[in-house]
Amino acid sequence: MTTQTAAPARRRRAALAITLGVVVVLLIGFFLFAGLYADALWFGKLGYSSVLYTEWLTIAGLFVVGFLAMAVPVIVTIQLAYRLRPVYAKLTAQLDRYQQVIEPLRRVVMIGAPVVVGLFAGVSAAARWQPILLLLHGTTVGRKDPVFGLDAGFYLFSLPALHGIVGFASAVLVVCTIAALATAYLYGGIRVVGRDVRVSRAARVQIAITVAVFLVLQAVSLYLDQFTTLYDTSTGGLFTGAAYADANAVIPGRLILAVCALIVAALFVVTAVIGRWRLPLIGTGLLVVTSIIIGSVFPWAMWNLQVKPNEQGFERPYISDAIKATQYAYGLEGLEQIPYNASTSATEGALRSDAQTTANIRIIDPRVVAPTFGQFQQFKQYYSFPTYLDVDRYTIDGQTQDAVVAVRELNQQGLSNSSAFNNTFVYTHGYGLVAAYGNQRTSDGAPSFFESNIPTKGSLGITQPGIYFGERSPQFSVVGAPKGAKPVELDYVSGNDADGNQRNTTYAATGAGEGGPSVGNLFNRLVYALKFSSDQILLSTDGVNQDSQILYDRDPRTRVQKVAPYLTLDNDPYPTVVNGRIVWIVDGYTTSDSYPYSASESLSDALSDSSTTAGANFSTDDVNYVRNSVKATVDAYSGKVTLYAWDDQDPVLKAWTSVFPNTVKPLSQIDSQLMSHVRYPEDMFRVQRQILTQYHVTDPTSWYRKDDVWRTPPDPSAPAAAAGTADTTDDRSQQPPYYLTMQLPGQDDPTFSLYSTYIPGSNTRESRGVLTGYLAVDADAGAEKGTKRQDYGKLRLLVLPRDTVVSGPTQVQNQFQSDPTIKSQLNLLNIGGTGGSSVVPGNLLTIPVGGGLLYVEPVYVKSATGQSYPLLRKVLTSFGSKVAFEDTLDQSLNSLFGGDSGADTPDSGTGSGTGSTGAGSGSGSGSGSGSTGSGSGSNADNPEVQRALADAQKALTAREQAYAKNDLVAAARADQQLQDAIERAVAADR
Template sequence: MVVALVIAFFVFAGLYADVLWYQQVGYLNVLTTQWLAAGLLFFIGFLGMAVPLWLSIQLAYRLRPVYAKLNTQLDRYQQVIEPLRRLAMYGIPVIFGIFAGVSTGSRWQTALMWVNSTSSGKTDPQFHLDISFYLFDLPFYRGLVGFASAVVIISLFATLATCYLYGSIRISGREVRISKAARIQIAVIAALYLLLQGVSIWLDRYATVTDSNVNDMINGAAYTDVNATIPGRAILAGIAVFVAALFVVTAFIGRWRFPLVGTALLIIAALVVGAIYPWIVQRFQVDPSQKTLETSYIQRSINSTRDAYGLSNVDVIPYNAKTTAEQGQLREDAQTTAQIRIIDPAQVSPSFRQLEQFRQYYAFPDNLAVDRYTIGGKEQDAVVAVRELQQSGLGSAQNWYNDTIVYTHGYGVVAAYGNQRSTDGQPVFLESGIPTTGSLGTYEPRIYFGQQSPKYSIVGGPTNQKSVELDYPGGADNAQQTYTTFAGNGGPKLDNIFKRLIYALKFQDEQIVLSDAVNSDSQILYDRDPITRVQKVAPYLTLDSQAYPTVVDGRVKWVIDGYTTSDQYPYSHVGSLSDAIADTETPKPAYPFDNINYIRNSVKATVDAYDGKVTLYAWDASDPILKTWEKIFPATVKPMSDMSSDLISHVRYPADLFKVQRSVLGQYHVTDAGSFYSRDDAWTTPNDPVSPASNPTLQPPYYLTMQMPGQTAPTFSLYSTFVPLATTESSRSVLKGYLAVDADAGDTKGQKASGYGKLRLLTLPSSDTVPGPGQVQNNFNSDPGVSQQLNLLRQGKTDVISGNLLTLPVGGGLLYVQPVYVKSTGETSYPLLQKVLVAFGDKIAFQDTLDGALDVLFGGNSGATAGDNAAGGGGGSSGTTTPPTAGTGSNPALEAALVDARQAILDRDAALKAGNWAAYGIADANLKKAVAQALAAEAQATTPKPAPTPTPTPSPSK
């Protein structure tokens, strides 16, 4: 008894802690609705199973023949069972009822979505039912019929067992005798089961529009389904109902022949109508003329898939990409060129750590975020991170008091310009330091809620009490450390001994009760990861794999994208969400429901990094799934109109949604059913060229500010490329498509920009041979000049690291840009951006700066200026820029001419050896031209290019 009470109290402590957490965060109705729904369904499931099962056993027992003559073996069974009979008659229904209740209780989401279902306004092309029937109604109906069938079949077996044990069913040789009462009970139960099977088969007709068919080419009812399977299932449903009626008749007339014959007929019909006939239609009618007969159904699948994944309005733009580089070719793309990001957020985390960590108990994530801020009236792409707490860095100073009371939060945002670097290759910071200074203005810098926050901290205290929380190292009057006291409302209060006991049990830590550092004003902060907090208050959302920090309205806020998904959208392609999302920067995530065929970015969520406040905003108010959940959890999702202009300006198109869309668009960019059937133009996302050959991963999409064809100005965008889907080992990885989406939501309060989310797909003609990312990386690695310089960089125990390979549609073609980092092997070393590789067509260039590389690539003058043409201060922490020093790329026009001259000499020598005088003449002419260009470039070497406007001087933050 004592053990039971202890266990019960532990369970109560966990539940009460949940109540306190949800109550503090302001979403208590989310928890209570789940509990009420699950509890009610458990009760219904328990009674729905236990009561019919109990009645079946009781009826079979009470209506047993009183003077039935049993055989010796059954007499022995009864003698064994009789002492336990009452326990079994009640215990068996209770046990099965508990299992049934747990099963039904776990399906509270399905039940609530059915009760609160919302019309979508769209219908499926086969049954012409609203899509909401498939999203909300059909899963509930099938689950309900499945549950009822389980109840009936278990009751039938229990009835048969009881009747046999107590003589209602007697078997003598080949003769089976059944009492009248048992006959009626068994026949009625069997009739109920067959009736339910008829309903189930009827519902299965509708499920054909969500099933995969024709080698996964069509997701939904194809020709055979429409003309054989669906009619066949309707016939089977009718037969099942008819046979059920025969069992009812048998219950009263006592003849088993008719229902047994009917059951045999049902089995035979299931084989013939349900399997053999559809196979014959498929094998002898469809397969010989598959393309002709399946065309209309393939078109259904194409249209529905594009609609379900938000791809109905993709702008497809034929793009005849140039592959030759000429002088001044980037002049019309000067604004895009100036914003090309050369800082790789996947490579500079060590730089942030070495330059901005300050203490071992601070940390930065391995992959940083890309955001944009308006600096000096101009929008700038930035690589951003927050300085989070890392308690493992405390070393021997780790103990309960320090971990829980003193070291409670991180401090400050660190941001670097995406398109600039210092003269020695460090990032140029626009926000840095402790206390923070820079261009982001005044904001609350303390990070109590983050991706690396401790499991729990106890904060807060009386205003007249000395502060004990470490705020940041250093301070006024040469202080070694500055302390603070949490002043927000971030966690449940520990204002009485009972709550302290509850959390001591939850975290299995007696210090919460015993420590005098915990007082009546203390709060306990836990569940501090932003994604975890949002998932708890919105359990119906599938969340983006990455939360990113941004400074909004004077606060650091985490932004998390929430998706509503389904796998029940008619005729839409079903794909693995985790497979689509996994790439070099994102390990394959685990989702409870991985296969989907519908997705919407329905919610934008924010988590305040200081007090943990969670706010949900309806981003796609037209989504029927979100509308349904808003009915279930009223007042939990705010309208978009409540979003401030500052928050809107930092919202971006989510990367995970874009990854899913690109994975689908690889096949479904083909909108003609005939061409889709042939699959001769299928694309795929290329592998990341910098990923290990032993473990290749997909290239991630990248955020860039650029101008796509059809746009009037550069916008913050997200892009990815396509190469042909490999069908043979000899398939070439040439570029076939370029997908970009307008990721900028604007800066108007409560309203997203009209262009936000617009997808543009550049399609390259089959005759074009623009190299894909893999080919370009191979060209970089195999170029003799590049290899020679990389070998020089590797001398002295240094590593050369290739950064992200970016692709931009500029100059009428595709420009590739890749930063090259150099890192020494010391423990405190970090990557320095030393070189930039660029490619256009088959031509490449390799210089100290992007600006210099572009000039070399485009014949001495690209016609535009890159953002790094005036590198930042050598320390890497300054927000100002200084002119570049002379270096390898100081006269790119001269170097380009010399490269052409060397190539012409090689061509001329080769032609001479081969005796090809025509080729010799061409090479000789090219040599003379290159020498003339070199002389001209040398004569103009003193003509300077204008430097960019210096970045504004940073302002301090509190």
């Protein structure tokens, strides 16, 4: 190819490359713009544009500041070092080669390298937008730290941001120093001649001044470090905060080191003037030695020689400060500790004075009955219920009762015709809320529903049952149509309708803060088609119209997190019915990790138990300050998000409402129906119960000895625990807290509460499982508009005397499993193989009644084959050393308390059982009798037992067939036959 033909070809290739590059840049830019534009539409639709724009402006501003703060000094440093280079310096051949290589790209490198470093610095600065906003909007707390006398607001709002600023500035100086050294060396400002290092005057001044400024920043950092001592783990790890050695050695030492750093910085300035390096180098060496002596050796010596021999005496005032700060930071100041000398004698009529509490004992376990809800209330394969249901309370016929609730959400994986069109436009939402009494069941052991079916029927007055926003909603749906258009979305299919046909609907939420962004124009359709990689959004003419809107980010937690990015959210949003609409309630927490002297706690550890998912992600895992400051609601139909200031005295919330004004409504705007369903949040309670394992002790001397540390017991009803394979040292095996309506000492009436128990704190397999404490919080916010009940959030801790032995949950479960009579019946219910069944233990509840502690555990049975689901068959109870196992709660309590417990429970159907058993003889009811607690299990060689077991298997098979045909009458008849067979087997086994 000739030169004349090659040149146009090169130009064409260059033009093509430039064109492709421009196209790629434009495409990338459009994708980025589309994402930002979609966010703007979403926030604008919800009415929270100010949150997005404040966040964007802050991030953008910090990025620019971070970029310029890094790039400009580095560029200036490199340019100065280059311009002030020695012109006639003799360089080595190697440096000459380096210069020859770099020279063609010198301008690009001198500008490009600082720009690249500046981009990383900008990203780093932008990531700290929240601490910067808190620095600008922080307020006072009204509590001072015990060492410096500063308001706690300095630690919550100012100190974290100041540390970040100083750290960033130090990084800039480090990069500038490296850049100055490299440039000076490359261009002869620094030369190494043998063992001699020669530095030009210009390089000396530049490097010395840069290092001096860096040392000044280190002095500032050391000054700030003295304050961080108040929320660092102290020497020896005894508690969080400054201990004796910290207050008397570490803190003064950091001040001394700060002064030393300033002196050495002055020496570097002197060197810049007089040109001698000896003084600053000697000063730097002395600074290092001084930091080792003052920063490490002196505190170590004070600790070992002075403090350690009498640690308790020296640390007592600091421990007292830590206890007080921790109690405040975790909302434990109002904790009432009540000595509780629990009775262990199950006497007749002992529960008569606790009739209201026993009437509300929840026998329906929300962690067990989800498959049962699905069996009776799912109706279609494209609906589903969550794995764990929720506990709420409703007033039915003038009486407030605990309820187990769940919403019937859409499950597109269950669709037989899962086309893109159906998934996008037809199957868009779930339908209805299902609620069952917590203290009742049907005759066949199923939950007793008071809100159910499709169309929804019941006592709650639901007027809008559509579930467009839920925990299992599809990623996105396109909904809406002009008025009068033929509905496309499936609402429900019900055979109860006159014609039994499909009922369609059109999404109609168009008010302020409701629904989703419009996709009625081509540009918006293109943006969302790219966002979700969906051709249906862009191309469908049957599904998209001028009134269409797109619903996405539909999980309640996701929606709240986006409009309130400063909140840490509870892991368990729960649905409730408010003014005829299904509404999700989400609890939001403001947290900090810098409250002085407060104990630090890992959220992932504190929130882990047998009912939670391990590995939850938090923006900040370790915290030492928590407030349930916000109650948020998400309308399940419209998606509207509303934030309410639940703790308007929280200084952290005050700061954020200053950042995002008019986004959080006052408590006074919570209406009475919503207030009646607000409950004390589980995650807040989990954190508090974890802190109280150690901080229930308020005397510094006793706290120091750590001879009364507690822990949460393992969950005996978890699958691994029931099988005897649980690792009791694993946080994930801990028993979760439970909601119950009960009356504690000091309360006039039973209230909706949340409770947990404690056992001794030795976290080994050999540790004792006796009960040491019982923590409960008043979880009922009342039903008055805009006003919390006075006792809401009141924490009460029943402390059991050390000289009494009251069985803990794991010990009680062991009593159940080792009792011969109960074991025999459980073995009969655990009939494996085809047509067999298995036992599913329900939650083991602990209830302070009768002057002691009553344990109640519902026992479920499910088929071992087919579409199995658990049904409540038996109830285990324990009080003191006695246990009982009967068909109903009422019968079990009567057996336990000598034939008449004095309780009156809704679960009081007819049936027979095995009576009560214990250390001594006991009297039973029905066909059962007492037992001394010794003996063996079932005798499988007995012909009568074998015939009874065969009849039991036939009954189980008949029951399974009946449920498969949805023949509840035949199923009930088979259940009775099964019960008869079990009773005959028990009688023959004796």
